[in-house]
Amino acid sequence: MEQRILGKDLKVSAVGLGCMGMSHAYGSPADKDEMCRLISQAVDIGYNFLDTAEIYGTSTDPHDNESLVGKALKPYRNKVIISTKFGIRFDENDKNVNHALIPDSRPEVIRKSVEGSLKRLGTDHIDLYYQHRFDPNVPIEEVAGVMADLIKEGKITHWGLSEATEENIRKANAVCPVTAIQNRYSMMARQYEILFPVLEELRIGFVAFSPLANGFLSGKYNENSSFEKGTDYRSVMPQFKAEAVKKNQKLLELLNSLANTKNATPVQISLAWMMCKKPYIVPIPGTRKLDRLIENAGSAEIKLTQKEVTELDKILAEIEMSEVFGGSKIINK
Ligand SMILES: NC(=O)c1ccc[n+]([C@@H]2O[C@H](COP(=O)([O-])OP(=O)(O)OC[C@H]3O[C@@H](n4cnc5c(N)ncnc54)[C@H](OP(=O)(O)O)[C@@H]3O)[C@@H](O)[C@H]2O)c1
Structure with missing residues (x-):
């Protein structure tokens, strides 16, 4: 697969693999052995960039996903870039399927997190370590200082911010150069395009x-799709509601027609649009299925010209669209 550079020197496959949904947020966790196989197939296909987080757990193991990724990547450690995240925990008292998040980036908490992640990932260094959410109780400069120390100690090699704002990017980067941000971005969620100049x-x-609006942009879901209550975040995501599916038909038709002209699939158009x-x-689309893993990787080969991207942007700005999931509530404690 084509490679891209994040920041100054982090070389990654143009499409990464989000591993979260194998353990968390998309219904009961998938079979671990099957997912281990899928991750090694991903490496064979050319994915070298895998994303997880300390917090992606199951009802029996709060850090299941990191352990899964660590186990699956053991034979490939030196061939892959592993990203993981620190700095949030779930509010266990929250009864919603998508529990509220409690940010906590105190230096001592980060120190404990990094040791746990290294152990579960079975590695001596993390290639890209993100602050999962900003903690209003800890200045971002202090977090950046901890990252600089972790880099000096060799425990991480690069760092980044998730759901970053321009202000935090600038403050953080002034203390310790930031390699990447990881923010929500899809044809249905374009609010962070505002960050392009600072990046x-x-x-x-x-x-x-x-990047697929939680799978919605694949067009594989309709008003009859149902999701496991209690474990599947899609059961509460606005874009999957029956009225939203109706409202989004024009968007899905647009994707289908572009897919036909480019000899691609709607998913590949969605991903190629942002890469181009x-x-x-x-x-970093997530999937539990081999055919989709292959399809998503193939999007790196679909080329849209700048003119086509700009025209598409114009249509996206005008076309009728439902609300899209914007993330779980954050509680500041
Ligand atoms: N930093 C953060 O706060 C944050 C938040 C959310 C996610 N993430 C990261 O981003 C990654 C991806 O995000 P996401 O999983 O929320 O959303 P996504 O990638 O937009 O969508 C994932 C969903 O799309 C489906 N899908 C994937 N490829 C498909 C294809 N070719 N055709 C049809 N359906 C397809 C998957 O279903 P199947 O499994 O059935 O294929 C899955 O349900 C996560 O794994 C995680 O690593 C980070």
Whole structure:
């Protein structure tokens, strides 16, 4: 697969693999052995960039996903870039399927997190370590200082911010150069395009999470789709509601017609659109299925010209669209 550079020197496959949904947020966890096989198939196909987080757990193991990724990547450790995240925990008292998040980036908490992640990932260093959410109780400069220390100690090699704002990017980067941000970005969620100038000025990559609007942009869901209550976040996501599916038909038709002209699939158009927009955008779609893993990797070969991207942007700005999931509630404690 084509490679891209995040920040100054982090070389990753143009499409990464988001591993979260194998353990968390998309219904009961998938079979571990099957997912281990899928991750090794991903490496064979050319994915070398795998994303997880300390917090992606199951009802029986709060850190299941990191352990899964660590186990699956053991034979390939030196061939792959592993990203993981620190700095949030779930509010266990929250009864919603998507529990609220409690940010906690106190230096002593980060120190404990990094040791746990290294152990579960079975590695002596993390290639890209993100602050999962900003903690209003800890200045971002202090977090950046901890990252600089972890880099000096060799425990991490690069760092980044998730759901970053321009202010935090600038403050953080001034203390310890930021390699990438990881923010929500898809045809249905374009609010962070506002960050493109600062990312270009400071040479920081943009890793796009939920690039398929949680799968909705595949067009594989309709008003009859149902999701496991209690474990599947899609059961509460606005884009999957029956009225939203209806409202989004024009968008799905647009994707289908572009897919036909480019001999691609709607998913490939969604991913190619962002990759062709900026050379520093790297989507990390998640899947539990081999055929989709292959399809998503194939999007790196679909080329849209800048003119086509701009025209598409114009249509996207005008076309009728439902609300899209914007993330779980954050509680500041
Ligand atoms: N930093 C953060 O706060 C944050 C938040 C959310 C996610 N993330 C990261 O971003 C990654 C991706 O985000 P996401 O999983 O929320 O959303 P996504 O990648 O937009 O969508 C994932 C969903 O799309 C489906 N899908 C994937 N490829 C498909 C294809 N070719 N055709 C049809 N359906 C397809 C998957 O279903 P199947 O499994 O059935 O294929 C899955 O349900 C996560 O794994 C995680 O690593 C980070």
